[in-house]
Amino acid sequence: MDISSLKARLDAAQYVCDDGLATTLLVALQLGRPLLIEGAAGVGKTEIAKVMAGALDRELVRLQCYEGLDESKALYEWNYQKQLLSIQVRMNRQDPDELTRSLFGDEYLLERPLLRSIRSEKPVVLLIDEIDKADEEFEAFLLELLSEMQVTIPEVGTMRAKSVPFVVLTSNRARPLSEALRRRCAYLYIPYPDVEKEVAIIRAKLPHAGDRLAVQVAQAVHDLRENDAILKKPSIAETLDWVSALEALGISDLDREAARRTLGFVLKSSEDMEAALACEEAPDHHHCGACGHAGQP
Amino acid sequence: MSVYLEKLAEFSGLLRREGLTVGLRETEDACRLLADWNLTDRETVRCALETVYAKSREEQAAFRRAFDGFFVSVERREALRRRHEEEAQALAQRRAEAERELQVNGHPIDLREDLQEVYIRMGEEKRRELMEMLEKTRGTMDRSPDKLYSSFIRSVFMRFLLEQQMVMEDAAVGCEASDPDLALLYRDISHFKDADVPRAAALIDAISRQLDAQLSRQRQTGGHSGKLDFKRTIRRGLETGGSFYRLSYKRKRRTRRRLALLCDVSGSMLQFSEFALRFLKSMSDVSESSQIFLFSEQVHLVDPFALQNMDAFRDYVRTSGLYGRGTDLGSALEQVCRRPGALGPSTTLLILSDTKTIDIPRAARSLLEARRQAGKVLWLNPIPEGKWPYVRSIQTMSALCQMLPCSTLDELARACRKLLR
Numbered sequence: 001m002d003i004s005s006l007k008a009r010l011d012a013a014q015y016v017c018d019d020g021l022a023t024t025l026l027v028a029l030q031l032g033r034p035l036l037i038e039g040a041a042g043v044g045k046t047e048i049a050k051v052m053a054g055a056l057d058r059e060l061v062r063l064q065c066y067e068g069l070d071e072s073k074a075l076y077e078w079n080y081q082k083q084l085l086s087i088q089v090r091m092n093r094q095d096p097d098e099l100t101r102s103l104f105g106d107e108y109l110l111e112r113p114l115l116r117s118i119r120s121e122k123p124v125v126l127l128i129d130e131i132d133k134a135d136e137e138f139e140a141f142l143l144e145l146l147s148e149m150q151v152t153i154p155e156v157g158t159m160r161a162k163s164v165p166f167v168v169l170t171s172n173r174a175r176p177l178s179e180a181l182r183r184r185c186a187y188l189y190i191p192y193p194d195v196e197k198e199v200a201i202i203r204a205k206l207p208h209a210g211d212r213l214a215v216q217v218a219q220a221v222h223d224l225r226e227n228d229a230i231l232k233k234p235s236i237a238e239t240l241d242w243v244s245a246l247e248a249l250g251i252s253d254l255d256r257e258a259a260r261r262t263l264g265f266v267l268k269s270s271e272d273m274e275a276a277l278a279c280e281e282a283p284d285h286h287h288c289g290a291c292g293h294a295g296q297p
Numbered sequence: 298m299s300v301y302l303e304k305l306a307e308f309s310g311l312l313r314r315e316g317l318t319v320g321l322r323e324t325e326d327a328c329r330l331l332a333d334w335n336l337t338d339r340e341t342v343r344c345a346l347e348t349v350y351a352k353s354r355e356e357q358a359a360f361r362r363a364f365d366g367f368f369v370s371v372e373r374r375e376a377l378r379r380r381h382e383e384e385a386q387a388l389a390q391r392r393a394e395a396e397r398e399l400q401v402n403g404h405p406i407d408l409r410e411d412l413q414e415v416y417i418r419m420g421e422e423k424r425r426e427l428m429e430m431l432e433k434t435r436g437t438m439d440r441s442p443d444k445l446y447s448s449f450i451r452s453v454f455m456r457f458l459l460e461q462q463m464v465m466e467d468a469a470v471g472c473e474a475s476d477p478d479l480a481l482l483y484r485d486i487s488h489f490k491d492a493d494v495p496r497a498a499a500l501i502d503a504i505s506r507q508l509d510a511q512l513s514r515q516r517q518t519g520g521h522s523g524k525l526d527f528k529r530t531i532r533r534g535l536e537t538g539g540s541f542y543r544l545s546y547k548r549k550r551r552t553r554r555r556l557a558l559l560c561d562v563s564g565s566m567l568q569f570s571e572f573a574l575r576f577l578k579s580m581s582d583v584s585e586s587s588q589i590f591l592f593s594e595q596v597h598l599v600d601p602f603a604l605q606n607m608d609a610f611r612d613y614v615r616t617s618g619l620y621g622r623g624t625d626l627g628s629a630l631e632q633v634c635r636r637p638g639a640l641g642p643s644t645t646l647l648i649l650s651d652t653k654t655i656d657i658p659r660a661a662r663s664l665l666e667a668r669r670q671a672g673k674v675l676w677l678n679p680i681p682e683g684k685w686p687y688v689r690s691i692q693t694m695s696a697l698c699q700m701l702p703c704s705t706l707d708e709l710a711r712a713c714r715k716l717l718r
Contacts, residue, residue: 003341023344030333031326031349038354084537182352183318189354231499 009055034167039190042235049127065134118161229275561650592629627659
């Protein structure tokens with residue numbers, strides 16, 4: 001596979017990507033390195049794993065990280081109830097050593113996403129989402145998997161990957177990740193798209209949306225993201241929601257009134273809405289996104 | 298091909314010098330890419346190598362600088378060479394000028410080499426300011442050419458240069474950060490603008506939540522005391538048909554430390570103290586109980602609940618008469634030490650101050666007494682660590698207790714982590 005064919009596959013999956021992004025994805029894929037993607041919330045980090053799964057025709061295995069995530073949720077767990085039941089049933093009928101050995105077989109092993117991804121016969125795309133939300137201990141636990149593509153289960157031993165998964169880790173930079181984890185990954189930073197790219201995304205995802213509306217919304221969202229007073233910057237998904245909402249209301253031109261009525265689709269806190277509207281009413285106001293007249297062609 | 302590889306190894310070396318952690322693996326990956334892909338387009342090569350070598354946004358910026366400097370076209374290389382020659386000439390000329398200018402009564406001023414460099418690299422306006430100052434004092438020096446006066450002039454001169462050096466160091470730090478949120482994390486708190494405060498507060502909340510979670514995890518997995526808890530083990534065994542499948546152990550008794558906070562709220566320290574308090578308050582589980590003392594020239598004991606709202610904190614400081622005053626750390630520490638029950642073996646005394654105080658010897662004596670009374674003394678200093686060698690009071694105080702740099706939110710978070718241990 002070369003860069004242009006990967007790009008074509010991503011285009012087919014309606015993911016708007018430039019040559020730089022396609023090059024990075026291909027480098028990570030061909031070197032077999034995990035890809036660490038950083039960027040603000042809502043810029044399309046998780047989406048990359050999904051479209052890569054589609055583009056490579058692989059299954060997507062997802063591990064959502066959170067505080068307190070441990071190996072029993074991420075890697076494996078023994079089915080204790082089944083083991084106990086088995087002991088009770090076979091206690092007098094089997095050699096005790098044999099019984100003990102049989103208790104740590106595949107039959108009693110509950111696979112979690114990490115184990116599933118490396119035991120899969122066909123290569124998969126493994127998405128480890130929001131790794132920055134997991135604890136530092138979990139990060140350290142991942143190192144063996146990321147560098148050697150193997151995991152160790154004390155009762156069984158070391159399991160090597162049957163097929164090498166394409167691992168995608170995403171982070172919102174809520175906390176700095178360890179140097180050791182970074183070293184094992186290829187790195188990609190995704191900024192918010194510029195107006196041109198966001199218009200292309202709207203056209204790709206919502207082909208029925210009017211061109212004029214797409215440009216107006218993309219420009220307005222860009223202005224909102226530039227506004228320092230707004231804390232939660234609108235994501236790409238919110239841009240798409242906004243366009244859909246405007247379309248559903250039969251609005252083809254984003255004017256001030258339409259923007260005010262539908263601002264809730266793109267700003268999700270009262271403080272941010274107040275900040276956007278206050279900016280609109282300021283005497284030296286230029287474009288804040290909430291006024292709706294920004295970027296009219 | 299070998300020339301190609303040699304160049305790549307050289308480039309890896311250059312990246313290491315730029316501060317990137319480049320190992321053999323990265324160089325090997327880069328070699329594989331260049332060999333297998335047959336890349337010709339410069340932009341694609343840059344992007345591919347960047348994926349391999351740079352592991353963060355900061356490293357990406359450093360990589361791009363290094364790449365642009367290393368892989369240059371012949372024309373650009375020639376242009377760069379010419380520019381470097383011109384710059385070297387200009388620098389040599391400025392050195393010669395500086396040698397003429399840095400004289401008093403025909404004798405060269407005794408200046409360290411690094412300060413001479415600072416003078417040479419200073420802007421035109423700053424140099425003029427400095428020369429004007431020298432010119433103004435020249436007449437006085439001619440009239441009273443005693444040693445004391447000329448050494449005074451030299452010290453003023455050196456102080457000016459040291460300040461310039463600090464400004465230059467700060468400017469360099471500012472260039473490195475390219476992500477707004479990340480920049481905020483690493484920016485000097487004293488340089489925050491009003492517009493940054495809400496974002497900084499959100500960042501503090503996020504970090505404090507992590508610290509809180511870290512602390513609760515430490516307690517959950519804090520280990521057992523080694524003694525089996527028979528009652529709980531038997532009770533849990535009933536769940537598994539009488540088999541003692543999971544053993545329960547007696548838990549260690551948790552002893553939480555008491556915290557005494559001594560916050561400097563003199564003019565220059567208010568913003569830092571506000572952020573630091575916000576941090577410490579949000580870590581609700583850090584201590585059993587905390588006492589907060591605010592001080593400038595006097596000391597006030599504050600009710601921690603009154604400081605929940607940071608606007609109230611500012612109002613309180615402004616109306617209490619503490620704001621805008623000088624700093625008397627010695628007196629503040631003496632009053633805290635004299636207060637019954639304020640300090641004790643299970644208390645950690647946390648001092649938030651830049652160490653700039655009147656009567657340093659008295660402050661040092663009081664700090665020694667506080668160290669004797671409290672179980673632990675930690676000092677959070679908002680002055681960047683790089684500037685510590687230039688401040689005498691910091692050198693004195695850091696010899697007496699553990700001092701942590703807290704000029705940025707990142708450093709503040711690290712200090713709080715230390716506090717948890």
